[in-house]
Amino acid sequence: MPKPQPGCDDAGVTVPTPPAALADGSALDLAAALKSRFGFSTFRPGQEAVVRDALAGRDLLAIMPTGGGKSLCFQLPAVLQPGITLVISPLIALMQDQVRLLQDNGIAATYINSSLEPSEVSARLRGAAKGEYKLLYLAPERLLQPNFFDGVLNRLVEGRGVNAFVVDEAHCVSEWGHDFRPEYRQLAALRRRHANIPLFAFTATATPRVREDIVNQLALHEPAVHVASFNRPNLYYGVRPKNKKTYDELLARAREDESGIVYCLSRKRVDELALQLQSDGIAAVPYHAGLDAEQRRSNQEAFIRDDARVVVATIAFGMGINKPDVRWVVHYDLPRTLESYYQESGRAGRDGDPAECILYFSAADIRTAEFLIQQKVDPDTGAPLEDEQRLARQQLRQVLNYAESTECRRGIQLRYFGEVLTGSCGNCDNCRNPRQLHDRTIEAQQFLSCIARLAQRRERYGGAYLIDILRGSQAQRLIDNGHAQLSVYGIGKQHGVELWRSVVRALLHQGLVQETQDGYPVLSLNALSWEVLRGERKVHIAEAPPSSRRKSEAAGAAEDLHVADQPLFDRLRALRKQVADRSGVPPYVIFHDATLREMVRRAPANLEEFATIPGVGQAKLARYGQMFTDEIRAAYSKV
Numbered sequence: 001m002p003k004p005q006p007g008c009d010d011a012g013v014t015v016p017t018p019p020a021a022l023a024d025g026s027a028l029d030l031a032a033a034l035k036s037r038f039g040f041s042t043f044r045p046g047q048e049a050v051v052r053d054a055l056a057g058r059d060l061l062a063i064m065p066t067g068g069g070k071s072l073c074f075q076l077p078a079v080l081q082p083g084i085t086l087v088i089s090p091l092i093a094l095m096q097d098q099v100r101l102l103q104d105n106g107i108a109a110t111y112i113n114s115s116l117e118p119s120e121v122s123a124r125l126r127g128a129a130k131g132e133y134k135l136l137y138l139a140p141e142r143l144l145q146p147n148f149f150d151g152v153l154n155r156l157v158e159g160r161g162v163n164a165f166v167v168d169e170a171h172c173v174s175e176w177g178h179d180f181r182p183e184y185r186q187l188a189a190l191r192r193r194h195a196n197i198p199l200f201a202f203t204a205t206a207t208p209r210v211r212e213d214i215v216n217q218l219a220l221h222e223p224a225v226h227v228a229s230f231n232r233p234n235l236y237y238g239v240r241p242k243n244k245k246t247y248d249e250l251l252a253r254a255r256e257d258e259s260g261i262v263y264c265l266s267r268k269r270v271d272e273l274a275l276q277l278q279s280d281g282i283a284a285v286p287y288h289a290g291l292d293a294e295q296r297r298s299n300q301e302a303f304i305r306d307d308a309r310v311v312v313a314t315i316a317f318g319m320g321i322n323k324p325d326v327r328w329v330v331h332y333d334l335p336r337t338l339e340s341y342y343q344e345s346g347r348a349g350r351d352g353d354p355a356e357c358i359l360y361f362s363a364a365d366i367r368t369a370e371f372l373i374q375q376k377v378d379p380d381t382g383a384p385l386e387d388e389q390r391l392a393r394q395q396l397r398q399v400l401n402y403a404e405s406t407e408c409r410r411g412i413q414l415r416y417f418g419e420v421l422t423g424s425c426g427n428c429d430n431c432r433n434p435r436q437l438h439d440r441t442i443e444a445q446q447f448l449s450c451i452a453r454l455a456q457r458r459e460r461y462g463g464a465y466l467i468d469i470l471r472g473s474q475a476q477r478l479i480d481n482g483h484a485q486l487s488v489y490g491i492g493k494q495h496g497v498e499l500w501r502s503v504v505r506a507l508l509h510q511g512l513v514q515e516t517q518d519g520y521p522v523l524s525l526n527a528l529s530w531e532v533l534r535g536e537r538k539v540h541i542a543e544a545p546p547s548s549r550r551k552s553e554a555a556g557a558a559e560d561l562h563v564a565d566q567p568l569f570d571r572l573r574a575l576r577k578q579v580a581d582r583s584g585v586p587p588y589v590i591f592h593d594a595t596l597r598e599m600v601r602r603a604p605a606n607l608e609e610f611a612t613i614p615g616v617g618q619a620k621l622a623r624y625g626q627m628f629t630d631e632i633r634a635a636y637s638k639v
Ligand code: ADP
Pocket: 040, 041, 042, 043, 044, 047, 064, 065, 066, 067, 068, 069, 070, 071, 072, 322, 324, 350, 351, 352
């Protein structure tokens, strides 16, 4: 059996390797290892169970939300076991980020990818063969290259040993996921070739179809399946009306000097909004697929290093961004699906500190979304792609349901992933300020009887046309159809189109009317509609939420620093930025905000006290303890 290698890295910090793990990890004090190697005082929910299964050498599939702390689940076992762990990761940026974080914790890790000179790749592979690394990151393409798969890999296995294969972002294996990578499919070859080396798959994708696909496509052998809750209590969810004040709200948020992401639907909108924020003095950068690769890279880097506070982006921005201290995510336009909303907004608050996710929404967005859906046509024939359109409409409806609901937002999202949240969450707009409900039973009855009248004539129409009838429109088509003679014609004149639209949407959401696709969406009555018509059921609709936004809605849950402590916090933050820039890493690699806050609170006077701060492990203590305690002392000696 090969000997475990002491962890070491370029900076020369060497951390003693703890005693080799027992096969099941039980005799190991995992909590102590977590603190000394990573500086964390406790496991996040679900982490420990995954770590134990990993140490036991089982195949496993772990599904955890973004920010759940997936990487630790394979990194801790990797440092506790002899041999090397191979981590298959789809993106260069992800590999580099994780390797930087590991190295800063004094854990020997490296990556190989196409950004490196061949001689550098060879050097790292030689190092791996000599047992110099605990973790090696690489892309699936590299792993599957014959000279790697049939050569290097076999030598590693037969030499000092490979203790596990990790497939990160494992949803890439599935066509049902959003980042399908065909080469992920071939990873099943690992299972066949090295049947006795455990394979761990990790993803944040929650849908059951993707989960099944991962197990099958990677040929996992009786995997332990861990599904963590997708509830992220530190995220505040809110929906706000999109109107003339929206930009000012956004600007106010951006001025708070915290990292945030604004998602927009189009590249043009991204460019405009980034420019507008810049001209208002915000360090904002755009990000979309229309920018050249170099520009994208440097904008992303500026954001990660806190040189730019705000990134305005299309959905092209996302995977590969591990920045843990994004404090807010704003959707300036409607997301395409509830799942994508969950994933995009979920880029906030990975560090577990309070963060805010706001969706701006107006009726005009619905029209844009519908228009885009109608554009889904066969490029050759121009015929509508009906299946795709139907699916997109269903997804749009789920998003609208979320946006217009008066229910707990978290409850809706979790239900979408098959989880049940009991009670109200207390950290969304609807739970904090329940909205007033209006009795719109009469309007609902008017609308439904319009459908009933037309049904008697064996006719079915969509919502917009029915509203025209109720409002007594003079449109020629309507007159030609003879609908001006209906008894319901014009009975809803006193209300504007917007109100009628919200009635229709509410009826749909509450299941009080049926929508069917007859080439285009048409409405028909169901059993519940008749209950409304017979007066057996009331219809309540929420009024629009108040449009003034309170400052930092998420702040309620924050363990904010006392105002008097802010100067020291700013000082430590500046020191962190200096140190980070000097070593060419993002500030969060050095310390998280929460760790800085704890330093401010406890004001550690010596290294011993410094070592007890959450976020400080042995390597960080050795590397930064002195300069940070010096800075704290200097700050105190001034007052
Ligand atoms: P994921 O890949 O699941 O989105 P990461 O592995 O990037 O999550 O972890 C998210 C953040 O949580 C990281 O900044 C990481 O340092 C932090 N983290 C992970 N585990 C713990 C823990 N047990 N205690 C405190 N912070 C943790």
